[in-house]
Amino acid sequence: MSTYVYGITAATHPSLPENTSGVGDPPRQVRILKEGALAAVVSDAPEGLRPKRRELLAHQNVLSEIGADGCVLPMRFGSVAPDDQAVTGVLAERAEHYAERLKALDGRVEYNIKANHVEEAVLHHVMASNPEIRALAESNRQAGGGTYETKIQLGEMVAAAVKDKEAEDATALERALEPAADAVSVGPESTGWLANVSFLVKREVADEFLAAVERARGHMPHLEVRVNGPLPPYSFVEPGPAEPAGTAAGGADAEAG
Amino acid sequence: MTVVPAQQTGGGGGSSGLYDVLELVLDRGLVIDAFVRVSLVGIEILKIDVRVVVASVDTYLRFAEACNRLDLEAGPRKDPGLPDLVGEMTESGARGKSKGALSGAAETISDAFKQARDEGGSERETSSRPRARKAAPSRRKEEQE
Known part of the structure; x- marks a missing residue:
């Protein structure tokens, strides 16, 4: 058996x-x-x-x-x-x-954070901060939606701007939570989320970490931030928390042998 | 946008937190080479298939539509909803919540991933078909069936 x-x-x-x-x-x-x-x-x-x-x-x-x-x-x-x-x-x-x-x-537990954009909010942001996109969107709207080509053109510009914003927000989120954690492990990238990061947190300061999450939510209302934890330290079994924060990416793949 | 949110929306509110945890169970944790791992056919897909590139014609058209509908006067939505407390899974609560989610959705993770793999090949053809779409690309799955 x-x-x-x-x-x-x-x-x-x-x-x-x-x-x-x-x-x-x-x-x-x-x-x-x-x-x-x-x-x-x-x-x-x-x-x-x-x-x-x-x-x-x-x-x-x-x-x-x-x-x-x-x-x-x-x-x-x-x-x-x-x-x-x-x-x-x-x-x-x-x-x-x-x-x-x-x-x-x-005495340490893992908190996994995943974040997505609230689409409408991020589109607002992208339009507000990019006059070119705003102009094209407006001309498309006046043309009753625009041609296939101009729609593609607009969409492409928006997609690029959204992608930039994703990277920017992922970094901002990680920076905001890092100080409350002992170690950080960045999970696999995907379009299912803009950030997938695990934090190793001392049990006794878990409240502080969660408070940091709440603050981040407040500062970035265009993000939907999901918290899962406390969990067993799946992402930190190897390598150790001695690694400087941010470099433990892919640690999950390390083998014991 | 991919199989991941599809799983979430399909399984109801609680399953997004559940999915987020299962991803860790499958993908992280200690591996000892003296032990065998059970066959995860259909599961290894997770890493590859969820990396569907945002840059597709489909996405462009969807964004263009969304921008057209966007009411700029209203300003960005200030409150993206209450923190996703429902989805949070804690040590003490894991048990009860898991059970609820279990009875709520019978679909297995492996099935969902298998489906994703089957569809992986047709991704490109679908993308090149111009068609207005309000839903996220993840709906593609339902539409094809």
């Missing part, structure tokens, strides 16, 4: 979630494998496990539970070891490394 691994934590963790529901249908029971000073949170791995919403949630929920009472190194979804021995083997082999990571991340 192969073993599904949720995360690695200290054996002294005050409330290891034994008997919690894990991945699978029916949900497999969460078990703890201890090895020296470390503990792996695992369950049996269901046959044919697929990355469905329910399974991803189960993974996240188990980790949330551990993370609420102590530090955990969250595994990426879908990590399966051949058996329990293989898990404890890895813990023994890399004990020092994981202990160091747990120490470095102790």
